[in-house]
Amino acid sequence: MASVLVVLVLAVASLVNKGRASPTSGRQCVQLEVPVVVNTSAIHWLQKKVDSTIDVVDWVDDMTTWSSPNTTSRILGQITVKDTFKISGQLCVPAKGPRSDTLQLATHGVGFDKRYWDVEIRSDQYSYVDSVLAEGYSIFTYDRLGTGASSKPDAYDVVSTGVQVEILRQLTILARSGKLASASKKVGGSSNLSSYKPTKIVQVGHSLGSVIIIGLLTADGASSDGAILTGFLYNSQIGSASVAPWGFEYAKENDPKKFGDRGSGYIVQATKANTQLVFLKKGAFEPALLDYAWEVRQPNSVGEFISLGTVLGQPAPAFKGPVQFFIGEKDYGFCGGDCNHTYNVTALKELYPASSALSVHLQPGTGHGLTLSTNATAGYKVIFNFLHGSGL
Known part of the structure; x- marks a missing residue:
């Protein structure tokens, strides 16, 4: 069995190396x-x-049993979160590009870190970062608090949706001021991006990342020039979303070597089958991409799940840019496996009354993991056509 696992790991590593053999021409990136x-x-x-x-299973039971306390009744009060967190990020700017002064600031969702946006297997087909650069835009991707190489504080109240919104707000302020790179510690990559200053910022999110952007648009709508909300859609089946299909386990117990730095309250999907159920739809993904998703999987905090609803359903009257809801037609988590005929565009527009343009796109046959699907x-x-049509 051990030899089989070694072969599988080596196979994935080989595919990763091959995927980066021919990076996008002019790819300039700095790791921060x-x-x-x-x-x-x-x-x-x-x-x-x-x-x-064992505690995770009890937590899932408590979160999903119909007679358990509702979210409002679980609020015990307010705390102050005052700290400086280390956020691991990557800034990429095309060597030449008519839109390089427009920065896409990308926030990933549950189960991943910033590698979700920069798939290393057949990057010409799957990497969103490479596609953005080829289109002439700049892009900043980062590991959300609690994931990847970013800080991993208390998983109950600190690593929560509201705090993630504030981190995104601060990153947006830094980027807008032109200090994103110069105020950070460079840990790799290009040395000539320290003065990069965008004139426009488009927020791009996936799943929980889109929820975090929704919170930002409500709290500080003027900070963003546009928003692409992938892997999320307000719709009639959103109430069916549940933590149960993830098959969560305690992260440190699931993989002590990989997740030994995660403490109490950090959980991760237990098996590759759970990853497939949540992110991918048979017929719309290559098996190698499922292997990759499993290899780069990341834990999340229990606090993010319980706090999800605190930023949803609130209007963003100060946001004037275009917004696109982009979701897989067969998204299991947010639409119960079929997003057709589940949403109301008029209701969506009421949440963004000053938006210059609003659209909904269902990506055909695709599940929740958009960058991992064959029609990525x-x-x-x-997405790019929507942005172009909106003057971005």
Whole structure:
């Protein structure tokens, strides 16, 4: 069995190396350690402690049983989160590009880190970063708090949706000021991007990342010139979304070597089958991409799940840019497996009354993991065409 696992790991590593053999021409990237100062209030929640996989199952039971306390009744009060967090990010700017002064600031969702946007297997077909650069835009991707190489603080109240919104707001302010690179520690890559200053910023999110952007648009709508909300859609089936299909386990127990730096309250999908169920639709993905998704999987905090609803359903009257909801037609998590005929565009427009343009796109036959699906680049073209049509 061990030899089989070794072969599989080597096979994935080989595919990764091949995928980067011919990077996008003119790809200039710098890897950064961004110090993000946060001083905000957060909710203190009534939650079950999660210190083992047995606890995780009990937590899932508590979160999904119909007679369990609702979210509002779990609020115990407010706390102040005042700290400087290390956020791992990558800034990429095309060597030549008519839109390089427009920065796409990308926030990933549950189960991944910033590698979600920069798939290393057949990057010409799957990497959103490469496609953005080829289109002439610049892009900043980062590991959300609690994931990847970013700080991993308390998983109950600190690594929560509201705090993630504030981190995104601070990153946006840094980027807008032109200090994103110069105020950060360079840990790799190009040395000539320290003065990069965009004139426009488009927020791009996936899943929880889109929820975080929704929170930003409500809290500080004027900070963004546009928003692409992938892997999320307000719709009639959104209530069916549940933590149960993830098959979560305690991260440190699931893989002590990979997730040994995660403490209490950090959970991760247990098997490759769970990853497929949540992210991919049979017939719309290559098996190598499922292997890749499993290899780069990341834990999340229990606090992010309980706090999801705190930023949803609120209007963003100050946001004047274009917004696109872009979701897989067969998204299992947010539409119960079929997004057709589940949404109301008029209701969506009421949330963004000053938006210059609003659209909904269902990517045909695709599941929740948009960058991992076989028609990824076709989807990217839809996004770019929307931005072009909106003057971005």
